[in-house]
Amino acid sequence: MTGLPLEDFHPKIATFxxxxxxxxxxxxxxxxxxxxxPRTSCNSIDGxxxxxxxxxxxxxxxxxxxxxxxxxxxxxxxxPDFIFGPxxxxxxxxxxEIRSLVKWDPDDPLSLKVVICELIEFYxxxxxxxxxxxxxxxxxxxxxxxxxxxxxxxxxxxxxxxxQTWETxxxxxxxxxxxxxxxxxxxxxxxxxxxxxxxxxxxxxHPGEKMYPQxxxxxxxxxxxxxxxxxxxxxxxxxxxxxxxxxxxxxLLENMIDLVAKGFKKRQEYIAAFLxxxxxxxxxxxxxSFEQISFLFENQDFHFLxxxxxxxxxxKDQPEFVFQSVYHTTSTGRPFNQTVKxxxxxxxxTGNEMAVRAKTFMEEFITxxxxxxxxxxxxx
Amino acid sequence: xxxxVRVSGxxxxxxxxxxxxxxxxxxxxxxxxxxxxxxxxxxxxQINTTTRETTVNVISHTICPKPFSFYNRLGQVDREKxxxxxxxxxxxxxxxxxxxxxxxxxxxxxxNAIHHHLRDLLGxxxxxxxxxxxxxxxxxxxxxxxxxxxxxxxxxxxxxxxxVAIENLGDTAQSEYKxxxxxxxxxxxxxxxxxxxxxxKKDMIDKDGYLQGMQGIKMTNEAIHDRMKxxxxxxxxxxxxVKRLVAxxxxxxxxxxxxxxxxQKEKVPEPPxxxxxxxxxxxxxxDLNLEETREDNETSDRDNKLESxxxxxxxxxxxxxxxxxxxxxxxxxxxxxNSDQIRKGLPDDILLKAEDDRxxxxNSxxxxxxxxxxxxxxxxxxxxxxxxxxxxxxxxxxSDSIQLPDSPAGLxxxxxxxx
Numbered sequence: 001m002t003g004l005p006l007e008d009f010h011p012k013i014a015t016f017x018x019x020x021x022x023x024x025x026x027x028x029x030x031x032x033x034x035x036x037x038p039r040t041s042c043n044s045i046d047g048x049x050x051x052x053x054x055x056x057x058x059x060x061x062x063x064x065x066x067x068x069x070x071x072x073x074x075x076x077x078x079x080p081d082f083i084f085g086p087x088x089x090x091x092x093x094x095x096x097e098i099r100s101l102v103k104w105d106p107d108d109p110l111s112l113k114v115v116i117c118e119l120i121e122f123y124x125x126x127x128x129x130x131x132x133x134x135x136x137x138x139x140x141x142x143x144x145x146x147x148x149x150x151x152x153x154x155x156x157x158x159x160x161x162x163x164q165t166w167e168t169x170x171x172x173x174x175x176x177x178x179x180x181x182x183x184x185x186x187x188x189x190x191x192x193x194x195x196x197x198x199x200x201x202x203x204x205x206h207p208g209e210k211m212y213p214q215x216x217x218x219x220x221x222x223x224x225x226x227x228x229x230x231x232x233x234x235x236x237x238x239x240x241x242x243x244x245x246x247x248x249x250x251x252l253l254e255n256m257i258d259l260v261a262k263g264f265k266k267r268q269e270y271i272a273a274f275l276x277x278x279x280x281x282x283x284x285x286x287x288x289s290f291e292q293i294s295f296l297f298e299n300q301d302f303h304f305l306x307x308x309x310x311x312x313x314x315x316k317d318q319p320e321f322v323f324q325s326v327y328h329t330t331s332t333g334r335p336f337n338q339t340v341k342x343x344x345x346x347x348x349x350t351g352n353e354m355a356v357r358a359k360t361f362m363e364e365f366i367t368x369x370x371x372x373x374x375x376x377x378x379x380x
Numbered sequence: 381x382x383x384x385v386r387v388s389g390x391x392x393x394x395x396x397x398x399x400x401x402x403x404x405x406x407x408x409x410x411x412x413x414x415x416x417x418x419x420x421x422x423x424x425x426q427i428n429t430t431t432r433e434t435t436v437n438v439i440s441h442t443i444c445p446k447p448f449s450f451y452n453r454l455g456q457v458d459r460e461k462x463x464x465x466x467x468x469x470x471x472x473x474x475x476x477x478x479x480x481x482x483x484x485x486x487x488x489x490x491x492n493a494i495h496h497h498l499r500d501l502l503g504x505x506x507x508x509x510x511x512x513x514x515x516x517x518x519x520x521x522x523x524x525x526x527x528x529x530x531x532x533x534x535x536x537x538x539x540x541x542x543x544v545a546i547e548n549l550g551d552t553a554q555s556e557y558k559x560x561x562x563x564x565x566x567x568x569x570x571x572x573x574x575x576x577x578x579x580x581k582k583d584m585i586d587k588d589g590y591l592q593g594m595q596g597i598k599m600t601n602e603a604i605h606d607r608m609k610x611x612x613x614x615x616x617x618x619x620x621x622v623k624r625l626v627a628x629x630x631x632x633x634x635x636x637x638x639x640x641x642x643x644q645k646e647k648v649p650e651p652p653x654x655x656x657x658x659x660x661x662x663x664x665x666x667d668l669n670l671e672e673t674r675e676d677n678e679t680s681d682r683d684n685k686l687e688s689x690x691x692x693x694x695x696x697x698x699x700x701x702x703x704x705x706x707x708x709x710x711x712x713x714x715x716x717x718n719s720d721q722i723r724k725g726l727p728d729d730i731l732l733k734a735e736d737d738r739x740x741x742x743n744s745x746x747x748x749x750x751x752x753x754x755x756x757x758x759x760x761x762x763x764x765x766x767x768x769x770x771x772x773x774x775x776x777x778x779s780d781s782i783q784l785p786d787s788p789a790g791l792x793x794x795x796x797x798x799x
Contacts (some may be wrong), residue, residue: 039482042403043516043525053482068484072447074404079453083488089538095454095493102453 004035010050012076012106017054019109026117029154029173029199030059033116041073052076056116060123061156061173062201067119069112079104080112082119087158093122130157137170137204143243150174150246168206172242175199176250180221182261186288187224196221200233200249202242211236215249225256226312259313266315266351267291273351274308277359299366303327305335306362315347321358323365325373336373340365382431383508385531387438389548396527398443399479399514408443409466410475410510412436434508436474442466455493457501473502475510475531485513485530487539495534508533510542648701 004021006014017035024032039053052073058065065088070081079101084091095101100115131137144150152175157168180196199216215233217225225231233249267290275282278295283305285293295306305324311317324337343361345354387395399406414436421429442465444450450461463470476498478491487495491511499509511532518525532539586592 041405041481041483043400043481043518044403070405070480070483070488072405075447078447081488081490083484083486085484086486089486092489092492095489104453 004038004054005051008049008051009038010052010071010073010076013052013071013073015109016071016112020113020116023110023113026058026113026120028058028060028120029152029175029197030062033058041070058116058120060120061154061171063156063158063171065123077106079106080115088123091123091126093119093126098122124154127155127157131155131170134168134170136209140204140242141172143241144172144174144246147243147247149177149250151177168204170204170206172202172204173199174202174242174246176246176253178250178253178257180257182257183221183224184261184264184289187220198253200246202236202246210238211240211242211245213245213249215253224260230256263312263314264290267310269351270310270314270319270354271351273355274358277352277355297362299363302366302370304366304369305337318342318345318347323369325369328373328376330376336376338369338372382433383533383542384433384435385438385510385542385544386435387544387546389546391438391440392546395441395477396514398441400516400527405447405478405480406443407447407449407476407478408441409469409473410438410477410512411440411442411469411472412438412474413472414474414508436508436510438474438510439472440469441477442469451490451494451497453490455490455497457494457497459501462501470502474508475512477510477512477514479514479516481515481517483515485515485528487511487513487532492539499534507535511539 004017006018009017020033021035026033034057035054036057037053037055038051040049040051041053042049050073052071054069056065056067056069058067066085067088068083068085070083072078098115098118100111100118104115105111128141131141141153141155144153154171154173156171156173158170176198178198180198183196196218198218198221201214201216203212203214204210205212213233213236215231217231222228222231233252234245236245271285271290271293274293274295275285278297281295281297283294283296291310293308293310295308297304297306303326305326307322307324309320309322311319318341321340321343322337323340324335326335328336330336343365344357349357398408414434417433417435419431419433421431423429444465450465451457466473476495495509495511499506502509511534513530513532515528516525517528529544531542531544533542534540584591584593586595
């Protein structure tokens, strides 16, 4: 991480930390792990102070775990020690079972990362054990696991001493296994840190026995699905369970993505059809998102422009035709144009058919357009 | 069940000194002893609460030369290495400590494991095995250096912090020395201290095992108590007699006063009709009445006679009275008789003033010739009687102080008695 003065660390310890910074993925859903607050165990007033303690901030189920790693700069070969902080006072994984600490390899730079990964696994198990004391939560978790669809689940229960005895807030952070590869590429070209993912956060509150869901998406996915306004997940039913609700949300997401993907294909097809029919009249078209195409047509020596705007929910929604005159302007000085939204259309038509029908419609409509253009506008 | 951890000031400072003398992380052991007490709290409510207090006295410490000297990476403790470190102090270990700066003052993963293993091995003070964390910090330019510490015991599945009482910092007279302190006692501590104590023990403790000075003090105390008892009895007696005597004195005094008044009343001719007065002299009532009636008849004559008689001597105590009689020619009244009675006891100047007042009154009031005539006849007899009485009285009273005939000699009428 930027800001850590690696040169002030003992060289051996610095290698561990550097390797850890580069290889940051330890299996938590929350993102990167931050290393902060270097400290030293030596307190000499003069002489070089070598840092050998570091604080590791791990995002876990919307909480941040602050663990301190203790090395010893006098004996850098020794395996480190860990302090889990007052919030995790009762997290005491059995030392004998932490293999990477038992077989600590001082020469492998990734040793620290491996240890922390292992500790996170233990921590997850510890949290699951904590919730096993609540029958309902235990049931929820077990049933969710039994569906075998959701493998990355983080559960966090606050420390028993830190929470009020009458209030419990437990968080379930579930990664939804949705395939985002169908999403058209132009959406994912946006800068999206990390891979695309959808995470469902369900907060359980004890007095009231309520579950509050929240959906988190990668920015590109969110954009692809139409922004945060269109993301309405159903409210958690009062008597519902996680193992029914989460697949429901999953399905909803998958449907939306499906819709987006299909719509894209359909648009592509539509544009392709128009191109193949009227390719020589094409002025321009959007080759990335296929949302718009413009033509210059001529009918009985009357030239006009046609802009076709394809809505996001095509083919459900009908594309909009905008006729624009090349001869006439409106009072404001802009070319006269007329929008037609209700021409004969059916979503079941193929692209080809739509192109053919568009032509017949245009031939019918052009006289009206001519008349209105002349009356409404002025001759150039 | 409360736990008190006590360390003496010198042990504490040597502990901190050892911790900061060298750089790096260190660990060591606390040597001491554990004692239990039951403390009863007496309160106004009938319930007396008894609490059991455990006191851990830390007497000394040892420091391990380097890390991992008695444990391995898993926190497992090696028994032989531990014994080699502790040598003879194995039984007296009450806890262990770690000194690490720049870290959170919470027990770490390995320390947790070590603590459990040590507790199992050393076993004697299972419940109250202490774990201390020391650290050192300083501010930016090293002008202030802080030494911080935290002590924990492992109870009910977690490390709970403990308070440490450092003795000799503060007033220890009331609390620490009474209930046992962590200062060196004979059983623990260095050899030289123990030798000195044993060599001087015989000077302070007699053959039965009691401190010598204590016996003497006890006997003195008992003697004082006995004497107090006897004194108490005599005080009671003397107080009783004093009370009795004071009562007697008072009564006799009253009697004297009354008799004095009676005498004075007899000398002076009484104005007629004395019906009810508070200070009647002790004379038979018939005599009084007779005198009054004669007075009534002879007031006028009396006046004349008085005037014709030889002038009244100034030393005559009744002169003023007689003059009053002369001056007054008012009918006999209760008021006057009362006033006469009262006047007998009054000094002369007041009597004169009263006489003037009476003159005024009499001039304004109606004169009854009979009254005056009654008054006049009186003086002869009255004066003679009065003179007679007066001499009697005078014989009796020669001084102002009242001397009782039967007062015991040598006894002063004061409340106190001298021994």
